Amino acid sequence: MTDTKTKILDLAESLTQTKGFNGFSYIDLANGIGIKTSSIHYYFKTKDDLAAALVERIHENHTEGFQAMEAGHDSADARLKAVIAYFQNYIADQKFCLCGMMAAELQSVSPRVAKLVQAYFRDFQTWLKRQFEHAGKEDADRLALGFLSGLEGSLLLGRLNGDPDVIPHALQDYITT
Amino acid sequence: MTDTKTKILDLAESLTQTKGFNGFSYIDLANGIGIKTSSIHYYFKTKDDLAAALVERIHENHTEGFQAMEAGHDSADARLKAVIAYFQNYIADQKFCLCGMMAAELQSVSPRVAKLVQAYFRDFQTWLKRQFEHAGKEDADRLALGFLSGLEGSLLLGRLNGDPDVIPHALQDYITT
DNA sequence: GTCTATATACAGATAGAC
DNA sequence: GTCTATCTGTATATAGAC
Numbered sequence: 001m002t003d004t005k006t007k008i009l010d011l012a013e014s015l016t017q018t019k020g021f022n023g024f025s026y027i028d029l030a031n032g033i034g035i036k037t038s039s040i041h042y043y044f045k046t047k048d049d050l051a052a053a054l055v056e057r058i059h060e061n062h063t064e065g066f067q068a069m070e071a072g073h074d075s076a077d078a079r080l081k082a083v084i085a086y087f088q089n090y091i092a093d094q095k096f097c098l099c100g101m102m103a104a105e106l107q108s109v110s111p112r113v114a115k116l117v118q119a120y121f122r123d124f125q126t127w128l129k130r131q132f133e134h135a136g137k138e139d140a141d142r143l144a145l146g147f148l149s150g151l152e153g154s155l156l157l158g159r160l161n162g163d164p165d166v167i168p169h170a171l172q173d174y175i176t177t
Numbered sequence: 178m179t180d181t182k183t184k185i186l187d188l189a190e191s192l193t194q195t196k197g198f199n200g201f202s203y204i205d206l207a208n209g210i211g212i213k214t215s216s217i218h219y220y221f222k223t224k225d226d227l228a229a230a231l232v233e234r235i236h237e238n239h240t241e242g243f244q245a246m247e248a249g250h251d252s253a254d255a256r257l258k259a260v261i262a263y264f265q266n267y268i269a270d271q272k273f274c275l276c277g278m279m280a281a282e283l284q285s286v287s288p289r290v291a292k293l294v295q296a297y298f299r300d301f302q303t304w305l306k307r308q309f310e311h312a313g314k315e316d317a318d319r320l321a322l323g324f325l326s327g328l329e330g331s332l333l334l335g336r337l338n339g340d341p342d343v344i345p346h347a348l349q350d351y352i353t354t
Numbered sequence: 355g356t357c358t359a360t361a362t363a364c365a366g367a368t369a370g371a372c
Numbered sequence: 373g374t375c376t377a378t379c380t381g382t383a384t385a386t387a388g389a390c
Contacts, residue, residue, distance in 0.1 A: 004355080022199035023285035025383060039356050041385065096281050103337045104273050104281045108200035118337055142346060145331070149347040152333055153326030160280045160295055169319060170326040173350065181373080202365060216374050218367065 005043045007033045013054055017095035021051055021105055048110045051102070055116040058098050059123070066127045076135035077176050080128075080147070084171060087155050088164040096159055100152050124148060147174045182220045184210045190231055194272035198228055198282055225287045228279070232293040235275050236300070243304045253312035254353050257305075257324070261348060264332050265341040273336055277329050301325060324351045 002010075011032050015024040026037040026047070044050040065086070073079045090096065099120045102109055109117075125144045132140035132147075150171050158166030168175070179187075188209045192201040203214040203224070221227040242263070250256045267273065276297045279286055286294075302321045309317035309324075327348050335343030345352070 018283070019285035020197055020199055020282040022197055023282055026385090027382075036357060037384085038358085038386080042355065045385085047384070094284060096283070100333060101281055103333050104278055105197040105200055106195070106273070106337060107271060108196035114337075121334060121337065142349060145334070145343065146327060146347050146350065149327045149330030149334055149343075150323060151326075151330065153328065153330030154322070156277060156280050156329055157298060157322070157326055160283060160291075160298065166322065166326075170323050172319060173323065203367090204364075213375060214366080215368080215376085219373065222367085224366065 004033070004035065004039065008040055008043055008050075009053060009057055012050055013058065013098060014093075014095070016054060016101055017090070017093075017098050020101055022108055048113065051109055051113045052116055055099060055102060055113060055120060059116070059120045062120075063123065076131040079131050080171075080175050083128075083151070084167050084175070087151060088158075088167055090155060091158045091162070091164040091167070094159060094162075097152060097155055100155070121148070143174065147171060150174070181210070181212065181216065185217055185220055185227075186230060186234055189227055190235065190275060191270075191272070193231060193278055194267070194270075194275050197278055199285055225290065228286055228290045229293055232276060232279060232290060232297060236293070236297045239297075240300065253308040256308055257348075257352050258345075260305075260328070261345050261352070264328060265335075265344055267332060268335045268339070268341040268344070271336060271339075274329060274332055277332070298325070320351065324348060327351070 008029055011029050012024070015028060026040050029040055030037045040050075044053060069079045069082045073082055087097070099117045102113060102117045103121070106114060106117075125148050128144035128147050129140045132143040137143055151167065154167045154170035157170075158164055185206055188206050189201070192205060203217050206217055207214045217227075221230060246256045246259045250259055264274070276294045279290060279294045280298070283291060283294075302325050305321035305324050306317045309320040314320055328344065331344045331347035334347075335341055
């Protein structure tokens with residue numbers, strides 16, 4: 001049994017990833033869950049509060065996920081491939097990256113949310129850098145940026161064309177084949 | 178003297194690139210130009226018509242721009258650098274790629290507009306492929322995808338952090354330094 | 355914690371005068 | 373081609389009952 005707050009976050013996350021944060025309303029959330037909009041305001045006073053909660057939650061979830069990937073895979077190569085596989089699932093669900101979406105709609109989110117999005121990508125890039133360092137690469141920082149950029153862009157293009165293989169294809173130079 | 182239709186498209190393009198296509202309304206356009214919303218409906222009966230016109234116009238403009246780059250630069254390397262310089266200007270204006278934005282908000286645009294966005298990226302990638310072929314690369318198709326993905330992703334991240342140099346940094350492997 | 359009811363504002367869109 | 377006026381629906385948000 002999932003509590004209401006989690007149901008709201010789950011649906012809001014999905015809608016943000018598919019239609020954008022400005023592409024849905026509290027009515028969509030309420031109807032989708034089977035509650036009233038006023039109940040959503042009980043948990044998230046404003047839509048900006050909801051945006052902040054979404055970014056913070058996925059930041060935490062991915063931080064845990066990255067730790068699990070480090071525990072589950074010995075090589076940096078295997079970890080990067082696990083990251084790719086994870087985002088390939090987004091394409092099956094026709095979703096874009098939550099923070100990528102917020103970054104795209106940047107001028108329509110509050111400065112507070114913009115900072116949270118920056119923090120998400122900063123930590124993501126730092127984790128990637130550590131993997132490239134672990135693999136003995138000299139230019140780990142640049143490789144991390146190249147991988148992250150290529151991941152976001154190929155996720156955007158792969159989803160547009162309904163093809164999950166676009167991601168590993170675009171990132172081929174960063175992994176062993 | 179710019180005509181009204183062009184003014185509408187210019188402002189709508191700018192707003193789409195900064196706030197997303199769902200991040201502005203006909204009122205924003207009307208107030209920004211100094212006309213009434215009903216005048217906008219005269220040129221674009223529905224907002225979806227406006228979306229389609231925006232994608233078609235930038236597709237045409239970029240097609241011309243790519244032709245001009247081929248005429249103005251002999252080497253593929255110089256042309257790719259010109260593309261990078263062009264999108265670096267977006268970051269100065271705090272803008273994302275128009276079609277990248279529509280691709281992000283994919284599930285909130287009509288199938289018609291989605292097809293136009295696909296066509297834009299198809300032609301962009303084809304042009305890039307031709308440059309890599311011109312440079313004698315064997316895997317031109319994959320390089321084109323990698324470049325395009327890295328461009329979209331680094332534009333997203335560079336704008337988020339207000340740093341235009343993120344683009345050439347992320348795409349370093351595709352150009353001579 | 356969830357509801358009803360409501361406030362206020364705005365959305366996209368249209369009819370018809372000028 | 374641009375306007376006034378208006379329609380209908382929706383947006384975010386709040387007050388207060390249960």
